[in-house]
């Protein structure tokens with residue numbers, strides 16, 4: 230019996246590891262494909278940006294998915310990380326600090342920032358938390374926009390030096406891809422460990438029922454702060470590497486829209502699921518580009534040059550707007566057809582399918598019995 | 609007496625002008641099952657909330673084994689040894705049965721963030737012990753939580769099993785005092801009797817229990833003592849039979865006219 234159980238769980242677990250191995254293998258050869266001209270540099274650049282989003286999505290999942298806090302200012306922490314790199318590794322202020330020091334400092338600063346923003350706001354619930362975090366996100370961006378002496382305001386900080394990791398100078402997209410991939414692997418590993426520990430359970434319990442978790446010994450404010458601080462650290466890390474990769478940053482990289490996009494990635498992937506957050510980021514970041522290529526290149530190439538010329542020029546000239554349109558469409562379709570997300574946490578599904586007949590029957594039964602109980606007492 | 613576990617001492621709690629609990633005093637002794645009864649809105653749940661740290665009494669005190677716990681937060685009260693269930697079932701629906709019980713041990717476990725990040729041997733050992741304990745607790749509800757259900761979401765359980773799981777979660781806190789707010793509410797008579805038996809078994813295992821109940825059979829069958837209250841005031845206290853026949857209690861439930869016809 231035990232043997233059967235073990236085999237059963239092995240079979241169920243096997244595919245999961247297979248998927249992870251396949252995804253890793255694909256990611257590992259991806260830059261090599263570009264080097265040998267199998268894919269264009271465009272795709273490698275897209276892949277690198279996607280990895281930044283993957284970091285952000287798994288980081289935000291901690292707060293939004295695991296702990297159930299609607300945090301709409303996540304990009305602020307990304308910005309703190311990015312500006313740390315830009316300030317300490319560019320001609321702007323004349324510093325050229327060590328990569329590791331900058332990464333550590335970026336994470337530390339964004340975590341501190343998360344702590345001080347979290348402390349007052351995490352007492353708020355639901356809509357209020359969303360509004361206040363949104364405002365904090367915007368305030369952060371506006372601060373960077375106006376703090377000319379350090380950030381050079383809207384002009385941004387150009388000329389960010391390439392990082393040097395023990396002698397490895399990372400300056401090609403493929404190298405950044407590997408650097409980010411390593412960061413993703415480490416972060417996912419650590420976060421998955423926490424998720425499957427008493428702390429991760431406490432977060433989930435808070436999400437499910439704050440009062441009951443408080444009566445089980447969880448300290449809500451403390452646990453929420455921890456989630457916010459850790460996720461801020463992940464965003465800071467992503468921002469720091471992003472600034473190195475981009476070599477130039479200005480406040481327009483940190484618009485509210487970015488926070489929304491990451492929220493969409495977590496929701497689309499499946500809240501409270503790390504693989505979900507990864508898939509959500511990959512799908513949402515690559516689909517618009519795939520659609521653009523499809524209409525401006527692949528289809529015209531296949532069908533003939535005059536294929537839908539209007540669509541073609543629109544997508545070429547105004548892509549950013551259409552990107553949002555595609556985003557919106559993806560989310561709407563998702564909410565209608567698969568509200569639990571692409572790769573949901575296996576226990577989560579019922580939450581979104583409220584039409585469970587048993588729940589209703591139970592409620593009726595409950596009310597009926599409660600009345601009966603009162604009658605019994607009188608009798 | 610030395611075996612007093614809980615001592616509620618002239619506790620009062622007002623909401624606006626309403627005295628939900630009014631100068632209420634009672635004691636619970638080790639190994640007892642005491643039922644708190646009273647009509648709807650009489651202040652029973654508010655009393656639980658005063659004991660478990662949801663509210664601080666406006667005046668009066670709550671002592672657990674002689675130490676004041678009034679004004680402590682729920683997690684602190686839990687740490688001192690009081691676990692509770694809720695009138696309106698509060699489970700972690702999208703977490704597994706096992707996880708629900710494990711959360712009940714949260715305040716009894718030590719692994720810190722570094723342990724959790726790296727799954728240190730210390731953390732893994734603690735985790736194993738917790739899972740073993742949780743299995744043992746779930747096994748106290750024979751046939752209700754077979755191993756195959758441990759990884760099912762709590763929301764997939766039947767209503768009665770969800771209420772049982774809530775009790776299991778409370779037990780996971782290794783409480784000195786267990787507060788059960790209407791443990792059989794919404795159950796059919798057979799399920800009620802089974803839960804009543806389980807509550808008795810808990811007593812046999814050495815637990816001290818204060819429960820709010822409306823079901824007369826359960827009150828009569830399980831409790832050593834009954835405390836009746838109305839409008840926040842204690843009406844009567846004593847053996848189940850005596851309290852049930854107390855004129856003040858009958859009047860509280862049936863109103864003046866009912867009391868007249870009953871007499």
Ligand SMILES: Nc1ncnc2c1ncn2[C@@H]1O[C@H](COP(=O)(O)OP(=O)(O)OP(=O)(O)O)[C@@H](O)[C@H]1O
Pocket residue numbers: 623626628646647648649650651652653654655695
């Ligand atoms: N947070 C609150 N704010 C205002 N009034 C409250 C609050 N909690 C309880 N009350 C009021 O206090 C009184 C006692 O409520 P409580 O919930 O303690 O009653 P109960 O004895 O548990 O009743 P039931 O049998 O219906 O559960 C009620 O009149 C209720 O409306």
Ligand SMILES: [Mg+2]
Pocket residue numbers: 652653654695
């Ligand atoms: Mg009540």
